[in-house]
Amino acid sequence: METVSEKRCFEGTQGVYRHASRATGTEMTFGLYLPPGPGPHPVLWFLAGLTCTHENAMVKAAAQLHAAEAGLALVFPDTSPRGEGVADDEAFDMGQGAGFYVDATEEPWAPHFKMWSYIADELPELLSAEFPLEMGRQGITGHSMGGHGALTLGMGLKGRFASLSAFAPICQPTQSDWGRKQFTGYLGADESKWLAHDATHLMETEGFEGEVLVDTGAADEWGEGLLRSSALGGAMAKRGQPGAFRMQAGYDHSYFFVQSFIGEHIAFHAEHLW
Template structure:
């Protein structure tokens, strides 16, 4: 099957690919476990700049659209980080899962100060739409992912956008948790590695939210996983993932105490009857050796619901 053959044109929840958006450009491809690892670029109408992403298509995609797991990477990362380091393709091929790895922020803007800090600006989009200038011009990662990239892939790749799981690491774990709760009809399964669980209560989140969203903490709460879980419960809605959320956390993670706060996510899930499996692992740190050690468990977790 040609990598850009339209296969699943129906987009979820009314989202659609704008007529002016053209098919993504294939930058490279590599045979991998009977499937193919591809890297793409396209001109994003939402971001206003070229954006890159990676897709692993398992061998089953040759027969038609397959379910997919979207992976959101962390600070300083690109679409290549998980793709190259996690070793996920072997299990994805076995399970018939496509893998989607978007980039972590806009790149190539003329915004002053965009590269001054490793935890804000370039490679630090936090998977939200900025409302504060100058970031609001291009830092629109939430709209980009949900309203542009996923419908685009459903239109041009053998991916069933009605059967999506969502996972991420660190900043991307925050993105997975918050986007799943902000868009409850879009994803069937959820997991995270060392996520930023309560960004309103940690330096990374406070810095990003002040810059991207301003000083109004009510706007911050709309992008805080622990707050979103409690808000859903307060609205009288049932747990979003009755089959459970899977989270892995290394106990040798240098960011655990100050930045990540998994105990706050655990507390919010306990209070709201949201099933959560939070696994704490002695000796594991924040990096990709940790992710590679447990990525198979996460893919099997998603496959069970997809």
């Protein structure tokens, strides 16, 4: 593992690291914020959205101060494999920067696009071996495509996460243009194989064993047609899922929206991780 940079930040350390990934067959880069103190620290994952690298949320979410005060480590993974020989697409919502947190089974994506395995298995193993983290206390959150990933990993990996939240997630990708195209490309035409990566379906059939916090801007420019927020909100209400689904008046899809509520989300995770 290569240390790209380490910077002092609110008495902790914001690091960026690079390593060779067996899951993706490429080099992968991630950010890790370690709060003050020797640890081991509980871990909060932040999964980013379409077009993002590890850097977007690390720089724009304004999460480090809240994490330092709460004593939580923050993990900022990349959103896809990258590099020469890695498949890509001209559209911003497919290919590099748009891994959708699935393991692709179809060509040309299958050789490298294994983001579920990378987030679920490989990166946790690396973090546990290299840093003072308490991997028995993990929470997960994310924004947009990353909110989709947080919800599906949170509900799909039973017992892994003690807390789960999301900002403006893609809630029902099997019924959205942010999902149907990507799942067809990555997973094939058999729609039954898509359901394990649909947060609304998972909420209807599995739920989450703890509380769930979801915030979406009521003025989100991507709107109901792509995010399908009402589908997840309805599934949470029908199931009686503990937690809250909130539509925040006046807020859009940007990181200004994320900044506005990141403190509440980190406090929510800290309550369940300590």
